[in-house]
Amino acid sequence: MPESDQSSRPDQSSRPGRRPSGSARPPSPGGFWAQATGAPDRIVLTAPDGEQWSAGRLHAAVNQLVHGLRAAGLERGDAFAVVLPNGVEFFTAYLAASQAGFYLVPVNHHLVGPEIAWIVSDSGAKVLIAHERYAEAATAAADEAALPAGARYAVGAVAGFRPYAELLAGQPTAAPGDRTLGWVMNYTSGTTGRPRGIRRPLPGKLPEETHLGGFLGIFGIRPFDDNVHLVCSPLYHTAVLQFAGASLHIGHPLVLMDKWTPEEMLRLIDTHRCTHTHMVPTQFHRLLALPEATRRAYDVSSMRHAIHGAAPCPDHVKRAMIEWWGHCVEEYYAASEGGGAFATAEDWLKKPGTVGRAWPISELAVYDDDGNRLPAGELGTVYMKMNTGGFSYHKDEGKTRRNRIGDFFTVGDLGLLDEEGYLFLRDRKIDMIISGGVNIYPAEIESALLTHPAVADAAVFGIPHPDWGEEVKAVVEPAEGRAADEELAAALLAHCAQRLAGYKRPRTVDFIAAMPRDPNGKLYKRRLREPYWEGHDRAM
Secondary structure (H helix, E strand, O other), X not given: OOOXXXXXXXXOOOOOOOOOOOOOOOOOOOHXXXXXXXXXXXXXXXXXOOOEEEHHHHXXXXXXXXXXXXXXXXXXXXXXXXXXXXXXXXXXXXXHHHHHOOEEEEOOOOOOHHHHHHHHHHHOOOOEEEEXXXXXXXXXXXXXXXXXXXXXXXXXXXXXXXXXXXXXXXXXXXXXXXXXOOEEOOEEOOOOXXXXXEEOOOOOOXXXXXXXXXXXXXXOOOOOOOOOEEEOOOOOOHHHHHHHHHHHHOOOOEEEOOOOOHHHHHHHHHHXXXXXXXXXXXXXXXXXXXXXHHHHOOOOOOOOEEEEOOOOOOHHHHHHHHHHHOOOEEEEEEOOOOOEEEEOHHHHHHOOOOOEEEOOOEEEEEEOOOOOEOOOOOOEEEEEEEOOOOOEEOOOHHHHHHOEEOXXXXXXXXXXXXXXXXXXXXXXXXXXXXXXXXXXXXXHHHHHHHOOOOEEEEEEEEEEEOOOEEEEEEEEEEOOOOOOOHHHHHHHHHHHHOOOOHHHOOOEEEEOOOOOEOOOOOEOHHHHHHHHHOOOOOOO
């Protein structure tokens, strides 16, 4: 995330229910690098297994990885991909990229081989680092992407991959020469089903010259200040890594969770006195489902900022979390491409349903379909603008231009701004499914279904799910002569399992005699979806 003025919002650490803050130290312009050299024994990371890493130890591993990647052929502007769980190796890769001018490409570890191969190939990644948990998908991806043996490394044992330790072994722990700032290159899916990389130009600065944690000031999160950041979601998510990386750079120790469970989260908050974290509404739902005795057994009063986004949060869930955790429950609206809005608990209670006002480093606007900017109160497409720099979709200049009006861009959400500048969302990206905070695009799933010979037509959309918000439903028009029965449904689900990550696969398949399309072929998907949502509120 770009730099920001940390004084842009008032101090929020004294809100009701929050632990009094300690003496705040000014931000170090050198971020993690200054901490590592100035206080090498300071603990900056607690791994999921409880192992603690000092700044000096982590710095040494980062330097070794830079040297190792350069020895493997990477130069400034090159990319390398990782398929890793939350752990120290992920942060080593993140910091290595950010001081060597590389692009780190985090890959969702739920993807299957062909999906990973597409990202590796499209990004031009010269090295793939994978964990043994994901051996099958990583091997298939490396083979399909034609990565040479010397470009494959594994944490743990994966046949055909070199041990990750070999990248570091024998390399100096001293800082590399020619240090320059690198970026994370996240991939975001589009309606065509093919994910596109969000690539920002390298600034050509030393890592110390950019305050990488400054954007947390938007949320009232200050440097040091006795803060501890809990990473409770996968780091391959754009926002999760940005929040965690920014926290590290402004002096906040990190506590990493590998596999999230509600009670373990409460235990870690209590044990480590965690002060802030990034969450999705599904986690709220599961926390609230814990028995009252379990909830009371842990002290969460240290929490100052439980910032949630990525999916709509039902009003009753948010109110229940505010009643339990206090005014630390805050919300934001943003995109991987940049820009966004933020709502404090007070904002939301004053204006229920809002996702907040524009960040100080961002602007919001609403336009109609003809490109006219709309006044307050009128519904249209939400556009955002970052005042700190732009981006482009890697190898897709058409999409880059198509989603913009001047310096503003959109991800397709509908909403309105009120007279005070508060944003209210009214609909989602066309046809997009949001399940557990993860964006799922039906076109990719429909394409997979249509490769089966028994499918004449297919439609995919989200239907209500009590825990995840939505689950994936497929409606299929069978090919002529094919029986619409349980045997075919099972065959189609198995077909999808070979081609799609688990979270994208339809949970159930229903059949229809003829898909509702107009004479030009347009699918009336709303007609299919509405019966499943009767009695449910799908509004934002």
